[in-house]
Amino acid sequence: MPYISHTDQQRAQMLAEIGLKPEDLFSDIPPSLRCRPLNLPEGLSEQEVRSRLAAIASKNYIHLTCFLGGGFYDHFIPAAVYALTSRSEFYTAYTPYQPEVSQGTLQAIYEFQSVICRLTEMEASNASLYDGGTALYEAMMMALRLTRRNKVLVDDSVNPIYRVMLHSYTRNLKIELTETENAGGLANREAIRRALDEQTAAVIVQNPNFFGCIDDFTDLAEAAHSKGALLIVSCYPISLGILKAPGAMGADIVTGEGQSLGLPMSFGGPYLGFMATRKEYVRQMPGRIVGQTTDAQGRRGFVLTLQAREQHIRRDKATSNICSNEALCALTALVYLCLLGKEGLRETAQLCADKASYAYQRLTAIPGVRPHFPAQWFFNEMVLDLPCEAAEAAAKLIERGYAAGFPLSRYYKGMNNSLLIAVTEKRTKQEIGMLAEELEAIL
Amino acid sequence: MKLVFEKSAAGRRGLRIPKSDVPTSIHLKKEYLRAQPAALPELSELDVVRHFTELSRRNYGVDTNFYPLGSCTMKYNPKVCERIASYPGFAHLHPLLPQLRGGGMLTQGALEVLYETDLMLREICGMAAFTMQPMAGAHGELTGIMMMAAYHRDRGNHKTTVLVPDSAHGTNPASAAIAGYTVKTVPSDEHGCMSLSALKAMLNEETAGIMLTCPNTLGLFNPHVKEICELVHSVDGLAYYDGANLNAIVGKVRPGDLGFDIVHVNLHKTFATPHGGGGPGAGPVGVVEKLVDYLPVSVVVKREDGTYALEYNRPKSIGYIAPFYGNFGVILRAYVYLLMLGREGLERVAENAVLNANYIKEKLKPYYDLPHPGICKHECVLSAARQVKESGTYALDIAKALIDAGFHPPTMYFPTIVKESLMIEPTECESRETLDAFIEAMIAIAQKARTEPETLKAAPVTTPVGRLDETKAARELNIACL
Numbered sequence A: 001m002p003y004i005s006h007t008d009q010q011r012a013q014m015l016a017e018i019g020l021k022p023e024d025l026f027s028d029i030p031p032s033l034r035c036r037p038l039n040l041p042e043g044l045s046e047q048e049v050r051s052r053l054a055a056i057a058s059k060n061y062i063h064l065t066c067f068l069g070g071g072f073y074d075h076f077i078p079a080a081v082y083a084l085t086s087r088s089e090f091y092t093a094y095t096p097y098q099p100e101v102s103q104g105t106l107q108a109i110y111e112f113q114s115v116i117c118r119l120t121e122m123e124a125s126n127a128s129l130y131d132g133g134t135a136l137y138e139a140m141m142m143a144l145r146l147t148r149r150n151k152v153l154v155d156d157s158v159n160p161i162y163r164v165m166l167h168s169y170t171r172n173l174k175i176e177l178t179e180t181e182n183a184g185g186l187a188n189r190e191a192i193r194r195a196l197d198e199q200t201a202a203v204i205v206q207n208p209n210f211f212g213c214i215d216d217f218t219d220l221a222e223a224a225h226s227k228g229a230l231l232i233v234s235c236y237p238i239s240l241g242i243l244k245a246p247g248a249m250g251a252d253i254v255t256g257e258g259q260s261l262g263l264p265m266s267f268g269g270p271y272l273g274f275m276a277t278r279k280e281y282v283r284q285m286p287g288r289i290v291g292q293t294t295d296a297q298g299r300r301g302f303v304l305t306l307q308a309r310e311q312h313i314r315r316d317k318a319t320s321n322i323c324s325n326e327a328l329c330a331l332t333a334l335v336y337l338c339l340l341g342k343e344g345l346r347e348t349a350q351l352c353a354d355k356a357s358y359a360y361q362r363l364t365a366i367p368g369v370r371p372h373f374p375a376q377w378f379f380n381e382m383v384l385d386l387p388c389e390a391a392e393a394a395a396k397l398i399e400r401g402y403a404a405g406f407p408l409s410r411y412y413k414g415m416n417n418s419l420l421i422a423v424t425e426k427r428t429k430q431e432i433g434m435l436a437e438e439l440e441a442i443l
Numbered sequence B: 001m002k003l004v005f006e007k008s009a010a011g012r013r014g015l016r017i018p019k020s021d022v023p024t025s026i027h028l029k030k031e032y033l034r035a036q037p038a039a040l041p042e043l044s045e046l047d048v049v050r051h052f053t054e055l056s057r058r059n060y061g062v063d064t065n066f067y068p069l070g071s072c073t074m075k076y077n078p079k080v081c082e083r084i085a086s087y088p089g090f091a092h093l094h095p096l097l098p099q100l101r102g103g104g105m106l107t108q109g110a111l112e113v114l115y116e117t118d119l120m121l122r123e124i125c126g127m128a129a130f131t132m133q134p135m136a137g138a139h140g141e142l143t144g145i146m147m148m149a150a151y152h153r154d155r156g157n158h159k160t161t162v163l164v165p166d167s168a169h170g171t172n173p174a175s176a177a178i179a180g181y182t183v184k185t186v187p188s189d190e191h192g193c194m195s196l197s198a199l200k201a202m203l204n205e206e207t208a209g210i211m212l213t214c215p216n217t218l219g220l221f222n223p224h225v226k227e228i229c230e231l232v233h234s235v236d237g238l239a240y241y242d243g244a245n246l247n248a249i250v251g252k253v254r255p256g257d258l259g260f261d262i263v264h265v266n267l268h269k270t271f272a273t274p275h276g277g278g279g280p281g282a283g284p285v286g287v288v289e290k291l292v293d294y295l296p297v298s299v300v301v302k303r304e305d306g307t308y309a310l311e312y313n314r315p316k317s318i319g320y321i322a323p324f325y326g327n328f329g330v331i332l333r334a335y336v337y338l339l340m341l342g343r344e345g346l347e348r349v350a351e352n353a354v355l356n357a358n359y360i361k362e363k364l365k366p367y368y369d370l371p372h373p374g375i376c377k378h379e380c381v382l383s384a385a386r387q388v389k390e391s392g393t394y395a396l397d398i399a400k401a402l403i404d405a406g407f408h409p410p411t412m413y414f415p416t417i418v419k420e421s422l423m424i425e426p427t428e429c430e431s432r433e434t435l436d437a438f439i440e441a442m443i444a445i446a447q448k449a450r451t452e453p454e455t456l457k458a459a460p461v462t463t464p465v466g467r468l469d470e471t472k473a474a475r476e477l478n479i480a481c482l
């Protein structure tokens, strides 16, 4: 039997030693509650399961040249990332409840919290949340607690998937979640200022936003603060290699999806939610937090700290219900950022921006292809309007080997011809040129 | 050991970034740029490799040795699951692909994995359908309670409270509370199970539902569990099954047959996916027929022609609880595990997990208090109350002494209804030799508690650091190197 080491003889011996018969082990369960034999297939050998799964994997087509983004990107992953994170001392450990035997995980999380703070220019961060969407939800809940208010404003330039998640999660709560409609591709200042009042807990925006446009929220932070509300910024960590950090804009809570930091796309997960905030708000932060301390001999060590916020202590009064998080993904992001380093991240971000800018020039040179938000600056993703339905064009380009982008009609009314195109450092000049040629050919 | 930042040297590089093959872009507007690059450490690749290799050596995993952390089911994580999760056909698949016209046909393999895992979990739990989206057990709980709320809203019920036993894991009350419910705690009886009379007294028209772990966190199977579900149903409440302890009964009992309406399973427990030092996990949620319409979108369906598709148009759905289809890489590992075990293998899981727990319990019974004697399921809860009284040796001291003996300690001080609790969950994977070595170590510690308790207070001495000052950590808060 796989993964069980007892022989029949050992089992019989063990039972005899503790004075039990085999049937005693489940004698506490009334027979009427026992189930019929499960209708499941016979077990497979490793050899069989690997060939079966290789066949299933081959039904996924991964050879499209990828210009799909929407918050989830095809970035390069150095070999050392997997080599290190696949060390089983890391991945077969549980949450570090016993610090003396978990210094590896604990120090790594402390370092992860530190790099997230350095990237976002914030003061405090946690050990991770499930993903960028649930991180944004947690940030919203945190702002509601901090302000003891009940209104939240979110601009529709925030990832639409995250926005629908916010709506789902607040369905049973007494919270007024209002969306403002972006103004020409940026967060709608006028609408937000108009809606901001003494009951507003938070304003939620994103940079670069879902359209790829770059914004500076310094003015919005001031507007929010003047009404006692908080500014929550969702961000794309690779962009922080060159873009102004949310902390420098006056953000109060920063969240984001960390997939771009060394995690494979893996059909949507596991990914990595991160969160950073001001030091004074740390007691309302959800999730595990690692802190530095010392042992009796004065040696530095790390422990889970401020646990009085958490479900295992505070139960129904906890700041969140989160228990398991995405620790291994946080380790992955940390290793990735350490390999790239200060200059490497800057160069990677610059490459993304340069290649996107080149793609913009090539694609907008095609007759009939125009930028949807011509006045805005973008990082590595852009909305282009095609002279036809974008979903149709994307479908045709798939047949030619390109995941050309994400048609926005799925989430935005009146944007039937708009395609959201992402370019990472992995895309070559040649691939971009080929995309332009193929797009021109199908129009 | 130094922090990675303390190893940094200005100008050192770990990775060469390719030269740009495109003309440099028009420079972005200055006010959009950061003044200086983020202060990431500057290291060579070897520096990074040495740093994290050294960190890994300061960690203890299932692969290191016995990890009897109660309630966490730290079973062996098969290597084949890791290998398959790294197949490019899975690892490189963009989650938005199936949302493109014609893209669904390019992700048939991934959709098949999700669908087939769902089918197997239905059979194992006796549920009508699963959502694979929740990213951990607690996320599953929240998703389940949101469906509970949708059900009551639909029926025009005005329900305000969710009941949880006093032995419940903290996530249960926390999940119910953040979903908008008031939480009421039902006490346990002298046998360690939920008190039926207390439950009856607390049940009323306002009860939205109950959340139960079965066997509970004492490792005890409540023989009245079906009656509890029926009582809750009698006020049109729903019964939620926290599947964290499913390993005890998998293949033997199905939560659906007991009367539960909503079930979450922790794939990172019963289904052998690694816990990653805290995550990622996955907490798929199953529901009975009457709740299927409330499942989050999207739902994977199999069409008549045998192909798989994602369904979004489900008007009664609670909506989106995750951006995509869940922690796919974790679900994939669990699928591989299920295929390898098959029906018979799965039954052997519970049998051996329960044997191992009872073996430890009986062998340690003479040396430690056992507040709830009798057959336990996959874990047993001992108490160090005797050691505290005799020599001032606490559960904490015993746990730390176990570290010096080469073992990961059990869960301590949970469940809170047992004083000085040590919750031991051996799992089915461990050999008799390992169990005997652990038992021997526990007996030796019990003896030391009598003869030289001060040595236990000093433990652990074999680790890179000794006991750490947690008060200082909280008081002189240092949670980032800035």
Ligand SMILES: Cc1ncc(COP(=O)(O)O)c(C=O)c1O
Binding pocket: A322, A323, A324, B071, B072, B136, B137, B138, B139, B169, B171, B172, B213, B217, B242, B244, B245, B266, B281, B283
């Ligand atoms: C009984 C019980 N319920 C719920 C949970 C929460 O599960 P997760 O950590 O996957 O969120 C746990 C985890 O330890 C548990 O033991």
